Amino acid sequence: MTDPLHVRFDRIRNDREGDWQDVVRRAKGRRRHRRLALAGALGVVIVLGAPTALALRSTIIDFFQSEPAPHRLVLDFARQDAGAPPGLDNRVIYEQTRKIFERKLANGRSLALWVAPNRRGGFCMALVGPRHPGGFGCLWEERPPIAPGVEVRGSTSPEGVIRSGPVLVSGSVGDDRAETIELHYQDGDVDRQTLTWVSSPIGAGFFLFDVPEEHWDRGHRFERLVLRDDEGRKLYSEALTLPGPPAIDPKTGAPSEALQQQAQKLITIRTHTGVEAALWTAPAPDGRTCQWLRLGASSFGGGCSARAIHRPLLAFGQSQGDGVVLLSGGPARPDVAEIEVRYENGDGAVVPVTKGMWLYEIKPEHFPRGHRPKLLIARDADGRELARRPQETKAYGAYPCEKPIPIPNGHGERACP
Amino acid sequence: MDEKARAIEELYRARYSRFLNTLVTITGSWDRAHDAVQETFARAYAARHRWRGDSSLETWVWRIGLRTALGFRGELESARLNGSFDPLLVESMRDPLLADALRALPPKRRLVVFLRYFADLPYAEIARICGTSEGTIAATLAQAREALHDALVEEELT
Numbered sequence: 001m002t003d004p005l006h007v008r009f010d011r012i013r014n015d016r017e018g019d020w021q022d023v024v025r026r027a028k029g030r031r032r033h034r035r036l037a038l039a040g041a042l043g044v045v046i047v048l049g050a051p052t053a054l055a056l057r058s059t060i061i062d063f064f065q066s067e068p069a070p071h072r073l074v075l076d077f078a079r080q081d082a083g084a085p086p087g088l089d090n091r092v093i094y095e096q097t098r099k100i101f102e103r104k105l106a107n108g109r110s111l112a113l114w115v116a117p118n119r120r121g122g123f124c125m126a127l128v129g130p131r132h133p134g135g136f137g138c139l140w141e142e143r144p145p146i147a148p149g150v151e152v153r154g155s156t157s158p159e160g161v162i163r164s165g166p167v168l169v170s171g172s173v174g175d176d177r178a179e180t181i182e183l184h185y186q187d188g189d190v191d192r193q194t195l196t197w198v199s200s201p202i203g204a205g206f207f208l209f210d211v212p213e214e215h216w217d218r219g220h221r222f223e224r225l226v227l228r229d230d231e232g233r234k235l236y237s238e239a240l241t242l243p244g245p246p247a248i249d250p251k252t253g254a255p256s257e258a259l260q261q262q263a264q265k266l267i268t269i270r271t272h273t274g275v276e277a278a279l280w281t282a283p284a285p286d287g288r289t290c291q292w293l294r295l296g297a298s299s300f301g302g303g304c305s306a307r308a309i310h311r312p313l314l315a316f317g318q319s320q321g322d323g324v325v326l327l328s329g330g331p332a333r334p335d336v337a338e339i340e341v342r343y344e345n346g347d348g349a350v351v352p353v354t355k356g357m358w359l360y361e362i363k364p365e366h367f368p369r370g371h372r373p374k375l376l377i378a379r380d381a382d383g384r385e386l387a388r389r390p391q392e393t394k395a396y397g398a399y400p401c402e403k404p405i406p407i408p409n410g411h412g413e414r415a416c417p
Numbered sequence: 418m419d420e421k422a423r424a425i426e427e428l429y430r431a432r433y434s435r436f437l438n439t440l441v442t443i444t445g446s447w448d449r450a451h452d453a454v455q456e457t458f459a460r461a462y463a464a465r466h467r468w469r470g471d472s473s474l475e476t477w478v479w480r481i482g483l484r485t486a487l488g489f490r491g492e493l494e495s496a497r498l499n500g501s502f503d504p505l506l507v508e509s510m511r512d513p514l515l516a517d518a519l520r521a522l523p524p525k526r527r528l529v530v531f532l533r534y535f536a537d538l539p540y541a542e543i544a545r546i547c548g549t550s551e552g553t554i555a556a557t558l559a560q561a562r563e564a565l566h567d568a569l570v571e572e573e574l575t
Contacts (some may be wrong), residue, residue, distance in 0.1 A: 005565060009534035012511045014447065016431035018454065019427055026459030064488075093448065119448070200459055201452065 021141070022121050024047035026200035028176060059196045062099060066198075069097035069114055073128065073374040077116050079333065080124060080136050090138040091119035100125075101196050105166050105210045111206065113170070117201040127151075127170055127208065142173030143204060145236040146181075148224055152242070155318065155392050162242075164392050169222060173205035175236055177229045183209045183240075184224040253299025258282040258290035268361040269297070271324045279328055281360040289331045291357060293319055300326065318362075323400050324369065327376075337381040344393060345371045367399040369417065421465040424474055429458045432475070436482055438535040442504035442527075443486035453489045470567040476545045479536070483546070504528050518568035526561045533558055 069077070078095035097116040104110050115125045119143035125269055139147055148171035154164030169183055173195055181193040191212075195205035215221055221242060227235040254260050264281040271277050275296040282290050284304045292302025300319050319326045329339065332353055339351040339358055351360040366372055372393045378386045392398070397415035404416050431533075435509055441450035461468075461478045468477050500541060503524040509516030532543045540558070544551040 001563075005530075005534055005562060008512065008569075012506075012508070012515070013434070013438050013535065014441075015434050016437060016451070018429060018437075018451075020429055022455055023429060023462060025459040026455055027462035095450070117452075119451075130514075200456065344481055 025203055060200045063199045063202050067097035068239045074196045090124055092124045093117045100198055100206055107166055113206055115202055123202050145175040146238050147172045148240055149226055167211040169209040175227055178227040178235055179230045180228045182208045182226040183222050185215050186223050187220045210381045253292050253294050255290045255302050255304050257284040257304050265390050266357050267354050269359055269361055272363055273323055277326055279357055293322055294327055310408055325362040325399055327360045335380045338379050340377040341373050342375040425462050427559045439531050440482055440486040441507050441529050444489045449489050453486040468471045472545050476542050478547045504531055514569055518565045522561055526557055529557045530561045
């Protein structure tokens with residue numbers, strides 16, 4: 001006779017499919033954890049017996065023993081999938097966000113790397129500073145040998161000259177034999193660091209290079225990342241360059257990837273010179289969003305943003321030409337409704353966000369030092385603060401002036417103070 | 418792939434859903450239960466050389482599973498498996514009568530019920546997992562069934 005309880009339990013049973021490859025990946029992460037823990041113990045013996053045999057060893061972190069993220073950061077991770085197209089959400093397990101490491105940068109500020117697993121077989125990460133919300137990135141099932149990211153968290157001229165930093169090279173490593181990672185520069189210099197490996201369910205190594213100022217200029221910039229094992233053997237090498245200005249259609253000013261038949265003039269403003277500034281958007285074939293600025297008949301630059309799944313809260317750029325300085329941003333997350341601009345001299349302005357994009361002119365009275373924008377704040381429709389970004393106020397060449405002065409970069413260049 | 422690895426993979430493919438439905442009664446959410454199952458099998462896979470065959474592979478993995486799920490709930494993984502924790506039916510709205518009736522059972526009896534009806538394990542396996550005798554499990558299940566039957570019939574009649 002059938003047990004009626006079996007029937008009753010069968011009705012509420014949840015039948016789902018598992019993911020065996022994820023199990024194997026997690027198991028490999030666990031094996032690595034044990035192997036390196038043992039290697040660390042043996043390393044003590046080696047140091048005692050033969051100090052010269054000491055080699056750089058990566059650090060191992062037990063993910064579930066790491067510091068859990070504070071509530072505001074958990075919410076930031078939770079918001080990452082908001083507005084993502086179906087199938088492109090990262091399915092981040094935000095309640096498991098944990099700190100992997102915290103590093104002090106050359107500018108004296110600290111950055112912490114926070115990581116959360118996702119249900120795509122990978123993880124999401126963000127480098128977050130006390131005054132910087134951080135850019136989010138996610139890996140799904142694939143674990144490339146190196147997944148690097150380059151960020152200039154200062155300002156860069158339209159010609160690609162880095163005016164202020166920090167310049168960061170960070171990312172994850174999927175080759176579990178790797179112990180160290182090297183950043184090679186065009187002038188032959190090499191920075192080297194041990195990897196921070198994180199146990200299952202993350203199962204990846206992490207790194208962060210704060211690129212020194214002497215390596216910001218052309219001819220001295222980074223050009224390659226190299227992975228090495230515990231005996232110094234090269235495992236993998238990947239070219240790495242600062243992203244340059246995108247290719248532009250000379251007629252329209254649109255990035256070459258933009259599908260121009262779908263272009264939309266999203267925002268227009270009349271500048272103080274009487275010329276119209278317009279922010280255009282169009283999708284790219286791979287799903288990215290392209291944007292470009294035009295001032296009258298001139299192209300003002302543009303580019304195609306990262307995929308929507310990585311939308312930051314507050315990303316923006318500053319452009320200038322013909323005596324006009326524009327701030328433009330987006331695509332922002334769907335809950336960003338307005339941007340507040342605060343000036344050094346106490347002035348302020350609120351900029352509406354249209355379909356995730358915004359455009360704003362900084363008027364000439366705010367060009368001089370002491371009067372410039374110092375802070376941008378993203379708010380939602382109820383006025384709640386979502387993110388804030390301090391703005392560099394002492395960068396050379398960011399604002400027009402009558403008398404450019406020599407800038408202290410050793411190349412004899414002149415720029416507005 | 419070695420023989421033990423293949424056996425663990427086969428067990429995973431055949432029993433994933435049973436592990437999920439059982440461990441969710443401990444973790445409290447489907448997502449955490451999925452993670453617990455993945456971690457369970459990853460631990461078993463990584464430590465498979467330690468399985469000596471003195472219990473069935475499935476019993477061994479179930480013991481890992483219950484301890485892993487406890488760990489996901491923030492409790493000590495060294496907690497005893499014979500009733501020192503408190504599994505509950507999630508999504509109780511799918512069968513409120515059954516959920517209420519289960520809640521009225523002592524935690525140890527509830528675990529045995531879940532191992533029987535969600536994990537579909539025979540008495541002997543449940544006994545080995547819980548570290549008790551087959552007779553104790555048979556008696557525990559008989560008492561649980563009786564209590565559940567009474568509660569469900571009574572509720573459905575009122």
